[in-house]
Structure formats: structure tokens, C-alpha cells
Amino acid sequence: MRPWTNKTVALGVVGLICLIIGTLLSCMWPLVFEGILRKELPLTQNSRGFELWKDTDKLPLFIDFYLFNWTNPDELREEGKKPNFVQMGPYRFRERRVKVNVVFHPENSTVSYDQMKYWYFDAEHSNGTLKDRVIALNAVAVSAAHTIRYWNPMMQGTLSYLLASSKIYINKTAGELLFEGYSDQIISMGSLMASDDFEVPPFDKFGWFYMRNGSTYFDGHFNVGTGEDDLANLGVVKLWNYKDTIKNFHTPCNAVEGIAGEFWPPKRGTEDISIWTGELCRPLTYEYSEDVMHLGIKGYKFSLGEKSLGNNTKRQYPHEQAKYFEKTTTTEDFFSADVTTPRNANSNNKNINEDNPDVVNIGRCYCNGECTPMGLMNITACRFGAPAFVSLPHFHKADPILRSQISGMNPQDDIHNFYVTLEPNTGIPLDVGARLQINVLLQPSLTISFFKDVPKIFFPMFWFNVRGGVPDEMAGGLRQLLMLPTSGLYGSIILATIGATLIVIVIIVQFIRNSPPLPGKSRRTQATNGTKTELVYMDTTTPPDDHERNDRPLQPKN
């Protein structure tokens, strides 16, 4: 029998415990980390992010406006002349988002709220003042002409008369165009004509952001998942203005979907992310583009691309979402109605099964009528019938035809892209650049003399750039949090290795002890030199007679 000593047994046991704990931890660590995320990330009244979510006052959130100054309005009707634009700005505002009427619904893990936004002009970081004069297309007159296209000639005649005293362009200050608003007789007329089937903007003035400061009217009422039931629901818009569909688009483009934008579900791969934008009455799709480093943290960069900007985006719907489709229109009908794309046109694309009834050309339902070239999103239905179109700034990623009709556009990916960089484990947005341009469609009108001989052009009005992300001073904390899985894993691997090493040492020691005492003499001399190893070597050199060892009180028999 093998003689064991107290020390070898103890060592072996310690080694075994280390090995077991280390192995368990290294297997369980991802679960441990996920447990931490699951505890920390959901939105509750006591969660870490709650205060910042409720009021972003402490976050560095900015919006830069760039206005286009139309330098040659007199040449609009001249053959061979293009409208020329000079970009002005940035006019920077600090943006503050405040959630009000916040109500948590633990029964379905959602939270309801209204959102208010405040903007504060930041003169120091602006290039120009709000008193700068800008020449722009008369968007009010163009919208009015567009809205009444199909009215009876008499009404159109009235407007024509009204418009005769207007100009095709306006000369206003930057402040008036953005927040202050300006009066216009057409607006006053319009509000008199409002009726059930003629929706008129409820404003007395026009400005792109007129009345938005401190108002809950524009963003709408949200019901958003808190992630308590499942982290995949964190920040996902469940209802918007109390509904899960909207009236502005046809099915299935009428579904309210995507995230609200503050919380991004964690544990994301590189699959697309939809973000709900109430101001456009539709979601925007972020598509993965590349891995990037931001403040020393690795992130996935997602950008707005063809899926939102194109007019031919096919999408497969999960079957249960068919509830969003109008009863009268099956998706099959939808496809047949889509005469411009033969059903086998995309048969080389393996992702799209043309025979699958759940595949829908959402590019078409977002057209909402006449389609536009790539790069424009039609938000006419969302803007009281005003012919407004959203694109990337300077018609970036758009059909070059849009740029060729005008001059002054100079798209550059680094400053005109619409993107978000997410930390993939936590879903924390490291860097956000939300940039969109608002354009107005000018087109000739047969009945309104004022618009008879104008060219058809998508006119750029302004663009904005909302910047946000993890502030520098929070990046350190985030880096530490992200080290947790790695350091935890390394820690447990080291523990397991120590355990394994101890066990191997014990086994080797036992092996040596049990091996025949070959150069026994020299070993014994060696052993006597050190008291520590004495016992070990004495044992190994004793003859393997069990009864002889009985009188030796060194070690209890095993």
C-alpha cells in the first residue's frame, strides 16, 4: 500500500478544489457575466441608467444644424442653370431629453412615457449666429400647391391668386427657419380651410422646429419594453401613440417596430437593428458595416444603407407578424400588384424565396405611391401632405441623379454617414451620429400658374447631425466592466491550472515514493539534509513490508 502523508493529502485536496472551482468558474463565467447584465441592464425605477434615461441633462448630447443657402433663385426657370447651394453652419444646440408621465407596467415588463426635448443654442461652437440671413425655397407655398393638386379648379384659382403675391423663395434668418418660425398668409388661409378630410398643421407659423422646444406633442407617446422579462425586449417600442400600427403607410410598412433609441439590446451579433423614428413615422434599419475601436473599446459599427434608402428592399416576415397585414391584402396580392419587379427578377438572390408569401417588397410600401430614386424616404404622409423627403446629408448614398440636378452637394462618408457604434456585449452605444437631410419636392403644376414652368427637383433645405455616445469620463468604467468576462475567465483558468499542477505534483511525488529505491543511499543522505523532505524520503526508502511499519508512528496507514 501507498503511504500518504498529511501534507500530500492536504495538497492534493487543495489542488482538487482549485481545479473544480476553476473549471466550474471558467465554464460558468459567461453565465455569471450574463447574470450581472441581466440584473444591471433592465430599466427599472432603481436601475443605474434610470436617472440618465429620464433626463439626459448630464449627457453630452448635441445637434448641429446646417442650412442650405440658395444663391441663385432668380435663375430657377433658366435653361441650363442649376440651383446652387452654399452650406451654412453648424448652428449648434445642446439637446436635452426629458421623459414625463413615466409609468412602469411590471405585469407586461413595459414602461410608458412621453418625451420632451429642449434645445439650447451654443454660440461658442456655432459658425454663425441665428440672425444669419438665408435664402431658401418657399416650402409653405410649395406644400400648399402640392396639397391642393387634386382640388377643384376654383379653389386652385384662389390659391393661385394668393400665391401671386408670394415668391418662390424666402429670405429669413436661421433662427426663424429653425425654432422661431415665421408667419405666412398661406398658413393663415390654410387654417380657415381645415376640415375633416383636409388635415392642416395646427400651427400659426412655419419653422422646421417651430413649437418643438419643450413640447411632448412631436415625439408621441411610447410604450417600451424594460427588458425585465427578456433582455431582448430592452428598449423595444411595443406601442406608439397607443397602437402597434400607424395609419401613414400601407401594410406591412405600417408596423410600429424597432427600438426607441436609448437602450440597445445587448448580446447582439451583426444582424440588422431597427430604430423607431416617430418623426418619420417609420423605422430606420441599421446595417452592420465594420468593427471599430472607440475610446479603446471594440464596437460594431452599423450604418443606414440600402434597406432604408432603397425603393426595392425585400424582407421576409416571421409568419406571426402577418397579423399586421391588412385582411384585404395578402402578401401574395402585394407582390402581384408590384408590376415593376417581375417575381423572378431577383431569383439569383438566394436569401429571397420568391414563392414565399412572407417575403414582401417593403421598399414599395414605403414609397406610398410614386417611388423615388434610391436615397430618399417619402414622409409626405407624415407631414400633413407636405412633399417632404428625407435623405442622408448631401444626398450621400443616393442615386447620383439627385445631385446632378443641383450644384453644391459634396457627400463624404465620414461626415455625412448615419451610424451607431455599439459595444456588442452590453449594447451600450459608444458613438452615435444621426444625420439626416430634409428635402422638399418642387414640381410643376398645370393649374397654378405660379408653378407652371418650374423644373422637378428635390430641393435640399437643411440637414442635422445629432451626436452622442459614451462620455470620455465614463469610458474607463465601461472598459473595466468589459474586462470582467476576460479577467474572470483568466482568473478561473489560472485557478484551475494551479489546481491541476498541485495534483500532478502530488501524483509525481507519490510515484517517486513508490518506485524502487534505486540509488537509495544517496537519497537518504539527501533526505537527511532537509527536515522538510525527510519524511517523504524516509518513506520511499522503507521496505514495502507493512507489518514492519506498524511500529513507526510516522503516518497512519492508508
Ligand SMILES: *[C@@H]1O[C@H](CO)[C@@H](O)[C@H](O)[C@H]1NC(C)=O
Ligand atoms: C446667402 O446667399 C445670399 C445670396 O447669394 C447672400 O446675399 C447672403 O449673404 C448669403 N447668406 C449668408 C449668411 O452667407
Ligand SMILES: *[C@@H]1O[C@H](CO)[C@@H](O)[C@H](O)[C@H]1NC(C)=O
Ligand atoms: C463657416 O461658414 C462658412 C459659410 O457660411 C463656411 O465657408 C466656412 O467653411 C464655415 N466654417 C467652418 C469651420 O465650418
Ligand SMILES: *[C@@H]1O[C@H](CO)[C@@H](O)[C@H](O)[C@H]1NC(C)=O
Ligand atoms: C427652449 O426652451 C428653454 C426653456 O424653456 C429655453 O431656455 C431655450 O432657450 C429654448 N431654446 C430655443 C432654441 O428656443
Ligand SMILES: *[C@@H]1O[C@H](CO)[C@@H](O)[C@H](O)[C@H]1NC(C)=O
Ligand atoms: C402593458 O400594460 C399596460 C397597463 O396594463 C398597458 O397600458 C400597455 O398597453 C401594455 N403594453 C403592451 C405592449 O401590451
Ligand SMILES: *[C@@H]1O[C@H](CO)[C@@H](O)[C@H](O)[C@H]1NC(C)=O
Ligand atoms: C409620396 O407619398 C405621397 C403620399 O404619402 C404620395 O402621394 C406620393 O406619390 C409619394 N411619392 C412622391 C414621389 O411624391
Ligand SMILES: *[C@@H]1O[C@H](CO)[C@@H](O)[C@H](O)[C@H]1NC(C)=O
Ligand atoms: C428605384 O431606385 C432606382 C435607383 O435609384 C431608380 O433607378 C429607379 O428608377 C427607382 N424606381 C422607381 C420606381 O422610381
